[in-house]
Amino acid sequence: xxxxxxxxxxxxxxxxxxxxxxxxxxxxxxxxxxxxxxxxxxxxxxxxxxxxxxxxxxxxxxxxxxxxxxxxxxxxxxxxxxxxxxxxxxxxxxxxxxxxxxxxxxxxxxxxxxxxxxx
Numbered sequence: 619x620x621x622x623x624x625x626x627x628x629x630x631x632x633x634x635x636x637x638x639x640x641x642x643x644x645x646x647x648x649x650x651x652x653x654x655x656x657x658x659x660x661x662x663x664x665x666x667x668x669x670x671x672x673x674x675x676x677x678x679x680x681x682x683x684x685x686x687x688x689x690x691x692x693x694x695x696x697x698x699x700x701x702x703x704x705x706x707x708x709x710x711x712x713x714x715x716x717x718x719x720x721x722x723x724x725x726x727x728x729x730x731x732x733x734x735x736x737x
Contacts, residue, residue, distance in 0.1 A: 682702075686732060686734060690728035691712065691720045697713060698713055701718055710732060710734070
């Protein structure tokens with residue numbers, strides 16, 4: 619009987635640990651695009667939630683005066699020329715405010731792909 623109780627306690631502890639790990643690792647729903655093709659299987663409310671903070675985002679291609687056309691964080695998304703930051707004397711444009719914040723957390727990760735930082 620005691621062995622059975624220990625085994626079921628262990629199983630419950632494992633399930634709780636795995637659940638906690640999944641909750642913590644889920645993080646922010648907005649993520650950088652992955653390479654390759656993917657199919658969106660999310661529901662409509664997920665899609666709506668992922669649009670938060672993207673109200674000013676244009677779907678039409680825009681070219682900034684420095685030659686930048688796409689967001690450095692969400693590669694492929696067109697830039698919004700109203701959302702930018704000056705980094706090392708150059709303007710860097712983004713598709714939304716969330717991407718601007720992500721860039722500011724680690725700018726070196728993104729500048730190599732920007733035309734204004736290529737020589």
